[in-house]
Amino acid sequence: MSYLIVITALFVMITGTLLYALIRSRLSLKKFFVLLSLRLFFAGILIWLMTDPMITFLTTHTKPQKIYLLIDQSQSMTIRDTENSNLSRLEQIGEILFGSSLKALRSSENVLFEIVGIGDTLRRSIQPPLEPIAYQSNIIENVSQFMESIQGDKSALVYVVSDGCSTDKDFGLSEIPSEIPVNTISVGNPDDQVDCMIHSVRAPSEVDIEEPIDFYIRIGEQKMPPETNLLVSVLDEESKVIAQTEVVSPVKDEILLSYQPNVPGLHQYSITVEARDIVEPYKENNIYKTAVLVEKKDVRVMLIGKPAWDMAFLLRALRDIRNVRLSVYNVVGDTSGNIFSLQAASEQAVSEVLDQLSDQDVLILCNAPAGIFSFPDIQRIERFVEIKGGGLWFIGGESSLGSGRFIGSQLTKLLPVFLIDNDYIYQPYRVVPAQTSRSHPVCSGFTDNLDSNQIPPLTGINLVEKAKPVAETFLKAQLSSGGQQFPLFSVMNYGKGKTAVFAGKGFYRWYMEGGLRPGSRDILTTFVLNVISWIVSPTDRSLMHVRFPSVKYILGEKVHTEAVVLDTTYSPASSSWVRGNLVGPGGFERPIDFVPIPGEQSGFSATFLPPQPGKYYLTITGVRSDGNETTVETGFYVIPSSEEFGRLAANIDLLKDIADATGGTYYDLEKFDAFLKSYKPQAVKEKVKVTRMAVDYPFILMALLGMIIAEWVIRIREGLN
């Protein structure tokens, strides 16, 4: 392009020179040079404009004064310093900023106010009323971030209003940019007051329902008179005192308070301290909240059966499993109505034993006949499964199932198989894993990779007619010579609970002989562990595995969760997706996005930040390609950090240091109020460098036009047109 400009310029100049050279004789020397100069100037300016020249100049500009008010919104700002007023620290600020005295200032065109909340994070352009919504007080960190964001706006006025109670950890004063002064204003009483507080609490996140929750409480004290009685309490969610003790100040050691929860679930507890006969100015740090998940970690298994090797080795397998608590009862007759309690070493009525069923998770009937149960006993077992969600596992034998005269009993409704009379036969049937559903949790580590020849044959079998349509069968039995296969191990959901039938006898041999061959192992313990674990696991989690690492988070901590969606064969479901919904305190609700986990089929994860303390419920829904859904709900608590409550007197030294480090001014709240009232807002004048394209300036075009017109006027007057 540039060579075209040069050629054009040369053409205009040469033609202009030649033209005027031809008529040189008709013009005076003066006019000749005027015309030639006009033409050359015109060509020169034109050529210059063709190079897109820019023109820069300085100008003076007026704008409103920007005033930034950084206001601490942390929890310590809720403190009412009794000596000053009945208003909280934050309310005192609100009264100044939004009261009538500053109305004129705030409405002035010469001032641009912006209120910025600080605490846990920066909140730009907040509107009144001021709320103590931050649960941390990272003053230096927030001020540093803000000052970086307004760098370049040197006329800005920045005021930080805070009590100086800081939770900054990794930030120091040197990190605040000092280009613009930071003015600081303190609110709150700087003098230490008589104060006792919950300094810290150690408590488990999860406990077994039968274990007490131990709260190890450390009391903090400030100016507390010696021999002051302090009442330390633990309160439940309904503010009912559940544990309490009284100690005498000074308290140097941790205090232990224990509570037996008894009710499973996610519970929040408040730990409080109260000084007797002392008026405390600060009460905000007298309470600490924590959450504990109370769950049945131990699986309680009641086993009623005839003393036999199958029962003996079932017990050995159960004892090999951690967290199994056993109650064992021997059937000593077929219809006595009494069973022998191993623990009590005495006979007990069956109905008396079943009184304890409500505390159990699984009832195993190992070759126990129907005759020992009365009609109310049977009804109680049904309620245990259907309503309480317990598990019922029938194990076969000559006194069990059809041969145990269970036909006609209400319990047949609960069984996953149809029974026939006198179904027990002594035949060495071999065990054949069913080909389907090998990825079911019951088969994990058992039939999924076990050759049927590795399973010792049965010593006898209850030939059940068939499995119910809603049941699943994982093991079948067949004679070595072949022939019909009979359901051996089948399971079914019934109401809230689950039932299982092992319609055979002789699995003591699985224990004795299971580990004899090279590479083989004790298959009975694996099998029993799978069955018990599956029976006690929540029904909704068998088709979607959810990993939720904790039930208690500190505010500001991110929550991470993962879910794997399975199909009806318990394999990872193809083309599935997961959605989540989080419900929290105060009507909070928002969807949670799950994203695929790389390399994990049907695995999805989500990470999110709960916004405020309280109890949350996360509903996770796995959606399969056929539209079938599985929903799992899990709960967790978010606990506020109490770090800034260690010392509640206003820390004016910190505020003075911030002002000193940046060249700003420190005010107390009254002086700041006076300062604002007397402040005369003035627009800010500033010199601005303006850069524009030359072609955008009209005078240049006018000059060009003037030169052309002048040339033509001279030419017409000289008769040269």
Place this chain on the structure above:
Amino acid sequence: MKRFLLLIILILCFPAGVRCEDVTRYDFFIARVHYDGGGDWYSDPTSLPNLLAALKERLSMFVPKKEAVVKLDDEELFRYPFLYMTGHGNISFSPVQVEALRKYFEQGGFLWADDNYGMDESFRREIGKVFPDSHLVELPFSHPIYHIHYKFDSGLPKIHEHDGKPPKGYGIFYKNRLVVFYTYETDIGDGLESPEVHDNPAHKREEAVRMAINIVLYSLHY
């Protein structure tokens, strides 16, 4: 030819002739250990049938009429979770038998050894080969084996006097499970025998039956 006939006769006269019946179909069964070394492994022949009968009668247990007999190097050893051994003489375990017995205990097996007077020294020696690092320890009277069904607050009952020593119950534990119970200076086997064999008083025979039932039930629950 005569030798062959003699062998046939000997086999037919085998004292515990229940091997032809598959006892494993029963709820509970016992295998008597046919050990080497010259001791009378077959002594107290009516004791175990009487114990099995008592289990059937008192606890409605589905049991065979007689015990099985097994050698420690039999492949079928692992089909019998409860072994019983008794005698008056020497016991000897081969290295293969030692290895098999150790594996048997690891797999969940239980042995009740009842000193019929005279097997103490050799039993201790041979069982020591199976568990070189574990020794027989005397069980306290509070142990469940003395209380699981019938109460024996003073431990083992004294059934048959030999040297006037007190009866002692010893055990070997493997992974916290009692795998060997050794009854010494009590001779429960004598007490289990039919009344006409040793002419023991009725209450002694009852004590023997009760203690033996406790041992059986213990093996079925722990």
